[in-house]
């Protein structure tokens with residue numbers, strides 16, 4: 642059972658997981674996790690290595706479908722709709738619930754094409770001018786426009802690591818997502834690039850529901866308003882970030898945030 646902090650105010654849930662377990666073959670990596678993800682906050686998933694944070698994150702946009710041995714039990718809803726239901730179009734789902742990975746992974750295409758690709762395949766642009774506007778707006782929102790506006794035809798892979806990660810965030814934004822999942826988005830970045838991504842998360846907060854997996858408790862404390870602590874496949878404790886870090890209820894959470902393991 643997850644301990645949910647009693648003073649957590651009710652907010653509108655963008656996503657809702659109920660009794661979710663995830664298996665790789667016979668191995669249970671996530672055990673009976675239930676959580677409501679609010680629409681207007683950043684939620685951080687923290688916990689020691691191997692506790693299942695990434696596995697659970699990937700179940701929220703069916704990224705685990707790409708792993709043959711992976712199996713999800715329980716229900717996960719987006720705006721009340723079962724994302725594992727037969728009516729769910731997975732391509733649409735992954736546009737609505739975008740993802741940013743640990744290692745920036747721009748397409749080996751131009752900066753422009755990296756952003757334009759999604760809106761094109763999803764039919765979101767009404768002609769070239771509209772597409773140009775989406776590209777500019779997405780890069781602006783991702784805080785990258787000024788750095789790349791004169792080199793849109795350069796390859797996305799020629800950018801610095803931090804710029805590539807902002808490009809990947811711009812790419813996720815371009816298809817107008819409702820939720821953005823970030824799996825340790827700063828782990829391959831230096832402190833300055835990390836600070837820029839954290840500033841960007843603060844700017845995007847409120848516009849999208851954001852979930853970030855992070856190994857850094859400082860980062861979770863800086864960027865999130867809600868924190869869930871995972872341990873050995875279970876979600877141990879969930880609450881306001883300030884409460885999780887200053888008034889943890891469970892011993893395992895206390896041990897983790899005081900650095901006793903992890």
Ligand SMILES: Nc1ncnc2c1ncn2[C@@H]1O[C@H](COP(=O)(O)OP(=O)(O)OP(=O)(O)O)[C@@H](O)[C@H]1O
Pocket residue numbers: 665670688689690691692693694695696697708710
């Ligand atoms: N593709 C896979 N096939 C089999 N087992 C996997 C796979 N991916 C993850 N696991 C196992 O599932 C468990 C949870 O892994 P997961 O990567 O979700 O944890 P995590 O908390 O995100 O770890 P980290 O912080 O180190 O990234 C681990 O025991 C891991 O070995």
